[in-house]
Amino acid sequence: MSRLSATGIVTGYGRQEIVHGVSLTADSGAVTCVFGPNGSGKSTLLKAIAGALPAWQGTVDLDGRNIGNLPVHAVAREGLVMMPQGGGVFPRLTVIDNLKMGGYVISDRRRMDRRIDALLEEYPSLKRRTNVAAGSLSGGEQMMLALARALMPEPRFILLDEPSAGLSPALVSETLERIRALSAQDIGVVMVEQNIREALPIADRLYILAAGEERFAGTPDDVRDDAQLMDIYMGQEQATDAARPESSGL
Ligand SMILES: Nc1ncnc2c1ncn2[C@@H]1O[C@H](COP(=O)(O)OP(=O)(O)OP(=O)(O)O)[C@@H](O)[C@H]1O
Ligand SMILES: [Mg+2]
Numbered sequence: 001m002s003r004l005s006a007t008g009i010v011t012g013y014g015r016q017e018i019v020h021g022v023s024l025t026a027d028s029g030a031v032t033c034v035f036g037p038n039g040s041g042k043s044t045l046l047k048a049i050a051g052a053l054p055a056w057q058g059t060v061d062l063d064g065r066n067i068g069n070l071p072v073h074a075v076a077r078e079g080l081v082m083m084p085q086g087g088g089v090f091p092r093l094t095v096i097d098n099l100k101m102g103g104y105v106i107s108d109r110r111r112m113d114r115r116i117d118a119l120l121e122e123y124p125s126l127k128r129r130t131n132v133a134a135g136s137l138s139g140g141e142q143m144m145l146a147l148a149r150a151l152m153p154e155p156r157f158i159l160l161d162e163p164s165a166g167l168s169p170a171l172v173s174e175t176l177e178r179i180r181a182l183s184a185q186d187i188g189v190v191m192v193e194q195n196i197r198e199a200l201p202i203a204d205r206l207y208i209l210a211a212g213e214e215r216f217a218g219t220p221d222d223v224r225d226d227a228q229l230m231d232i233y234m235g236q237e238q239a240t241d242a243a244r245p246e247s248s249g250l
Contacts, residue, residue: 001027001028001029002027002028002062002063002079002156002157002188003025003026003027003028003061003062003063003188004024004025004026004027004049004060004061004062004080004157004188004190005023005024005025005059005060005061006022006023006024006025006045006048006049006058006059006060006061007023007058007059007060007061008021008022008023008057008058008059009021009022009023009024009045009048009049009055009057009058009060010055010056010057010058011044011045011047011048011053011054011055011056011057011058012044012056013044013053017056017212018041018044018212019041019044019045019048019212020212020213021057021058021213022041022045022058022207022209022212022213022214023058023214024045024049024190024207024214024217025205026157026188026189026190026205027188027204028156028157028186028187028188029183029184029186029187029188030183030188030189030204030205031179031180031183031189031191031202031203031204031205032188032189032190032191032203032204032205032206032207033191033192033193033199033200033203033205033206033207034046034190034191034192034193034206034207034208034209035192035193035194035196035199035206035207035208035209035233036208036209036210036215036233037210037233037234040209040210040211040212041209041211041212042161042192042209043084043085043161043192044212045209046082046159046161046190046192047082047084048060049080049082049159049190050072050075050080050081050082050159051067051069051070051071051072051074051075052072052082052084054069055068055069062078062079062080062156062157065078067080073104073105076105076153076155077105077153079153079154079155079156079157080155080156080157080158080159081102081150081151081153081155081157081158081159082150082158082159082160082161083146083147083149083150083158083159083160083161083163084161085161085162085165085192086162086165087142087143087145087146088146089134089135089137089142089145089146089149090134091133091134091135092133092134092135093133093134094130094131094132094133094134095126095129095130095131095132095134095137095145096116096130096131098134098145098149099115099116099119099145099148099149099152100112100116100152101149102148102149102150102151102152102153103115103116103152103153105153106152106153112152115152115153115154116152119148119151119152120148122148123144123145123147123148125141125144126141126144126145126148129141139166139167140167140168140171140175143163143164143167143171143175144175144178146163147160147163147175147178151182155187156187156188157187157188157189157190158182158187158188158189158190159190159191160179160189160190160191160192161192162192162193162194163175163176163179163191163193164176164193164194164195164198164199165194172195172198173198176195176198176199176202177202179191179202180202183202183204196229196233197226200220200223200229201220203219203220204219204220205217205218205219206218206219206220206223208229208232208233210233215232215233216232
């Protein structure tokens with residue numbers, strides 16, 4: 001089993017501190033969800049963990065190796081990748097070329113081709129459109145391409161920033177099922193989501209951020225009901241010690 005531990009992450013933009021010392025632990029084969037209101041620092045936290053934004057303080061540890069403040073490509077080589085908010089596919093590049101971009105850390109050409117073939121088998125809607133510009137795909141297909149692109153280097157951990165955003169209800173379910181399936185393949189998933197109701201059933205662990213601070217850390221079982229979750233979410237209830245993974249032995 002692999003474990004990703006971010007501890008005491010402080011970061012921001014320019015001089016503005018946005019994330020004020022947040023810690024998060026995620027295991028391979030599990031889905032760890034990060035919820036929180038708009039602007040609470042969820043994307044900023046993911047970027048700091050993935051090396052896309054320098055952490056001002058704190059450490060990021062992957063199976064005991066310190067990957068904090070390594071550049072994105074070095075973090076990807078260590079087995080951790082991020083799918084940014086909105087997917088971030090290159091709209092003018094074809095589906096195939098987007099996948100190749102995702103595999104830029106793969107130096108062996110045959111391995112690159114094998115990964116592309118394997119992902120096209122897993123994502124048949126992409127296989128039918130390999131030479132189409134990504135920008136002309138539907139929103140759902142672009143999200144699938146973004147996911148497939150992130151999976152190119154066979155990561156141990158994948159950070160997903162709002163993978164279901166803007167999708168129809170049917171596609172939200174399909175996307176979350178695919179994400180659950182990734183964890184069944186022993187990949188560790190860390191997922192920021194606004195669709196809490198849909199995401200909670202596939203979550204093994206959850207964190208709630210508000211105003212750049214951790215409000216809650218626990219398992220879905222620690223949450224009594226939706227009403228309590230919304231109270232925590234809106235800042236009307238603080239995390240209890242019993243709900244913190246450190247004290248519950250997780
Ligand atoms: N590139 C940037 N430069 C300066 N400030 C930024 C930048 N990106 C985000 N911020 C600010 O940082 C704060 C947190 O933003 P962040 O995107 O991390 O929030 P979020 O929880 O992901 O929100 P959302 O749910 O809307 O995606 C916000 O106040 C935002 O305006
Ligand atoms: Mg965000």
